[in-house]
Amino acid sequence: ARLVVLVSGSGSNLQALLDACADPAYGARVVAVGADRDGIAGLDRATAAGVPTFVERVRDHADRADWDRALTAQVAEHKPDLVISAGFLKLVGTDFLASFGDRYLNTHNSLLPAFPGIHGPRDALAYGVKLAGATLFFVDAGVDTGPIVAQVAVPVLADDTEETLTERIKDAERRQLVDSVGRLVRDGWTITGRKVTIP
Ligand code: GRF
Numbered sequence: 001a002r003l004v005v006l007v008s009g010s011g012s013n014l015q016a017l018l019d020a021c022a023d024p025a026y027g028a029r030v031v032a033v034g035a036d037r038d039g040i041a042g043l044d045r046a047t048a049a050g051v052p053t054f055v056e057r058v059r060d061h062a063d064r065a066d067w068d069r070a071l072t073a074q075v076a077e078h079k080p081d082l083v084i085s086a087g088f089l090k091l092v093g094t095d096f097l098a099s100f101g102d103r104y105l106n107t108h109n110s111l112l113p114a115f116p117g118i119h120g121p122r123d124a125l126a127y128g129v130k131l132a133g134a135t136l137f138f139v140d141a142g143v144d145t146g147p148i149v150a151q152v153a154v155p156v157l158a159d160d161t162e163e164t165l166t167e168r169i170k171d172a173e174r175r176q177l178v179d180s181v182g183r184l185v186r187d188g189w190t191i192t193g194r195k196v197t198i199p
Helices: 012-021 041-048 064-077 094-100 120-127 162-187
Strands: 002-007 029-035 053-055 082-085 104-108 131-138 148-155 190-192 195-197
Touching: 002 012, 002 041, 012 029, 012 041, 012 162, 029 041, 029 064, 041 053, 064 094, 082 162, 094 104, 104 162, 120 131, 120 162, 131 162, 148 162
Parallel strands: 002 029, 002 082, 029 053, 082 104
Antiparallel strands: 104 131, 131 148, 190 195
């Protein structure tokens, strides 16, 4: 199966996928990595693995819809079976969802529907929850609202800082991402309303 991964930052989730794809039994390969900005470690990781990259910056476009069309075209060129947002910090638009809405995954660092948005671990800590975690879901038109594929929980410890909790979540998140993407590409999936079924 062909994976296109979108990143905006360090790309440790991308790296976990690249490592998993090195084993032919995994059944997938990363055919391209896209970003919304230059100069990020995620793009370097792709290049180091010999994977082509592309960058589509919002500010190079007349408006957000134009950027969305360009991103959609770039991704479509690589004919992905799955598109994976792994720390991609842009919300895609209607064109992108029309093309990839049933095969665009995002991994988020909270147990949704709690703590959507970009500060999952910080918000979990501030709220005082005792379990945090990560959620893998198919992206819909909302913010962190789409049908859930998998969730993993980790404890919040008494002496946690934002950094220590973030790292504990990311560790579990990477394993979940690799496991779930492997299952999806091997077994397929159906989305019925909010329910994702992997046969
Ligand atoms: C992940 O924890 C993801 O949930 C959050 O940003 C992080 C991306 O990390 N949105 P990385 O770039 O894969 O290291």
